[in-house]
Amino acid sequence: MAHLLGAEHIHLEFPTKVVFDDVTIGINEGQRIGIVGRNGDGKSTFLRIISGDLQPDSGKVTVRSGTTIGMLTQRDSLDNHLTLGRAIVGDRAEYEWAGDPRIRDIIAGLVSDLDWDATIGSLSGGQRRRVALAQLLIQDWDILILDEPTNHLDVEGVAWLAAHVNGRWSANAGALVVVTHDRWFLDAVSTDTWEVHDGMIEPFEGGYAAYVLQRVERDRMAAAAEQKRQNLMRKELAWLRRGAPARTSKPKFRIDAANELIANEPPPRDAVALTQMATSRLGKEVVNLVDAGFAVDDREILRDVTWHIAPGERTGILGVNGAGKSTLLRLITGEIAPTSGRVKQGKTVKFATLSQQLHELDEVADDRVREVVSRKSRHTTAAGKELTPSQLLEKLGFAAATLQTPVKDLSGGQKRRLQLLLILLDEPNVLIMDEPTNDLDTDMLAAMEDLLDTWPGTLLVVSHDRYLLERVTDQQYGIFNGEFRHLPGGVDEYLAIRKQIETGGSGGANLNHPTAAASNAGAGASPETAGSASAPKLDGATRRALEKEAQAIERKLGKLRDALASADANLAAADQQDFEALSKLSAERQTIADGIDELEEQWLEIGEQLEQ
Structure with missing residues (x-):
């Protein structure tokens, strides 16, 4: 592979910290490099150095002649007076950019929901971020450098970006360098992972899963002080290897070595024990929604939602922005009342919400972390043990020196972890997490997931972080045009349904957008489209019958x-010495599980027929 860029003997230090010390590393054609590391260790600084935006104290960066470099920074430099279209395509004539399928795809993938003629100054921060990314991607670059490109993208947007990056160059052309906390994205696009730590950059071969294995091997050879972090990464590796087939079918590391490392590693969660503890704290009834709906004026946001939330249930909720996820959570907590149907809460339910904002910390902004935590004299239960506030602080990565720091001086990630700590110390039994990954690096995300694995309560998660959803929840639901639907196939199924909705024209598309108009105009001339149009379609009566059958199956599955x-709760509460009773309960549980498997197969078969 041809060499594109090299950093030689880079040294950079700030008044209180050496950021890089004699770092030498190179980027070749065909490399797709994901950069990980703790917040504050220099990931974004490294991107600025290799892009030429920041000069090191010593050392140099060399770039092959003629190589072009494009970078997405975290700074917003868009002109507020430009229209969205002008900011993205500049002065190009419409026929010029609309005739380029790559540009149309980028616009459709990132900004199809925005008004093409809106001014940049009228957009939100997240919308401006997407415009900046689109502006960068429509140009040709030999090296593409992206600093947190997945921020403000939903699950579909992240999947689109991964597909775009993977198809942007041929296998041995171009180079990608990306800093992101989205571990699914890292695994989807990276051929190499570089870890920034302790003033150095350590390269690993492969994506995030490969990096986890190699880091476990490195930690095994480290001193006893590294034992705690080693155990945490071993646990994460075990989950990766036991995870979805899409992840485990393409390991870029030695499978035998991975299997040996996790041979004695238990599953991330003891479902029976957690259900038993959750049932003892909550009873058998948490929240029941029966045909619940919510409408504002003539706009129906949710309709006919039937969901029996069980003690110890761990559920991820998916949906596009504005689909009704926040409305559903507010119905569950009783913040708003349904306009149709009913919502019933259990008598012992105690809710807590980890929101996207940090308002809970405003009133203690001037207090030191030690003072804030000392007011919480309670213990919380995790892994069957009671943990003190100081033990929780340690699990969440707070060093002893941090205890003397005023809350207002904490980093965004530290504030987020303190927010979670204070919530857990209030001992809720239903925890709602709304985009909990903001401001957290990959290490701290793993630490938070480890803590949640042992938390005995009901967990509801709304997040665009696919890795987190698959890691901490056991099932996923989606909201589509006001309907609440179980997703046996998880996030992959959600994306497939969303794609079907988009291509079917029943939701999400902005028909007034120039890209959509161009696509619709060209659809009639496409032989592929013509061929699909001539394929046999289900008649209306058959489709309605199949849809009713699918809905009936979903109700039975619930x-x-x-x-x-x-059944799990009964097993956990049973006398463990009464083998006859245990055998009977186990047989009953297996019968129920077999019934679920059979219904899910029927549901998937009907789904395939409906796609015709």
Whole structure:
């Protein structure tokens, strides 16, 4: 592979810290490099150095002649007076950019929901970020440098960006360098992972899963002080290897070595024990939604939502922005009342919400962390043990020196971790997490997930972080045009349904947008489209019958999952010495599980027919 860029003997230090000390590393054609490391260790600084935006104290960066470099920074430099279209395509004539399928795809993937003629000054911070990314991607670059490109992208946007990056160059052309906390994205696009730590950059071969394995091997050879972090990464590796087939079918590391490392590693969560503890704290009833709906004026946001939330349930909720996720959570907590149907809460339910904002810390902004935590004299339960506030602080990565720091001087990630700590010390039994990954690096995300693995309560998560959803929840639901739907196939199924909705023209597309108009104008001339149009379609009556059957199956699945949760609770509460009773309960549980498997197969078969 041809060499594109090299950093030689880079040294950079700030008044209180050496950021890089004699770093030498190179970027070749065909490399897709994901950069990880703790917040504050220099990831973004390194990107600025290799892009030429920041000069090191010593050392140099060399770039092959003619190599072009494009960079997405975290700074907003867009002109407020430009229109969205002008900011993205500049002065190009419409026929010029609209005739380029790559530019149309970028605009459709990132800004199709925005008004093409809106001024940049009228957009939100997240919308401006997407415009800046689109502006960068429509140009040709030999090296593309992206600093947190997945911020403000939903699950679909992240999946689109991964597909775009993977198809942007041929296998041995171009180079990508990306800093992101989205571990699914890292695994989807990276051929190499570089870890920034302790003034150095350590390269690993492969994506995030490969990096986890190699870091475990490195930690095994480290001193005893590294033992705690080693155990945490071993646990994460075990989950990666036991995870979805899409992840484990393409390991870029030695599978035998991975299997040996996790041979004695238990699953991330003891589901039976957690269900038993959750049931003892919550009872058998948490929240029941029966045909619940919510409408504002003539706009129906949610309709006919039936969901029996069980003790110890861990559920991820997916949906595009504005689909009704926040409305659903507010119905569950009782903040708003349904306009149709009913919502019933259990008598012992105690909610807590980890929101996107940090308002909970405003009133203690001038207090030191030690003072804030000392007011919480309670213990919290995790892994069957009671943990003190100081032990929780340690699990969440707070060093002893941080205890004397005023809350207002903490970094964004530290504030987020303190916010979670204070919530857990209030001992809720239903925890709602709304985009909890903001401001956290990959190490701290792993630490938070480790803590949640042992938290005995009901967990509801709304997040665009696919890795987190698959890691801490056991099932996912999606909201599509006001309907709440179980997703046996997880995030992949959600993306497939969203794609079907988009291509079917029943939601999400902005028909007034120039890209959509151009696509619709060209659709009639496409032989592929013509071919698909001539394929046999289901008649209306058959489609309606299949849809009713699918809905009936979903209702049955909901009841069977409730029964399965009760069976797990009965097993956990049973006398462990009464083998006859245990055998009977286990047989009943297996019958319910078999019924769920059978119904899910029927549901998937109907889904395939409906796609025709």
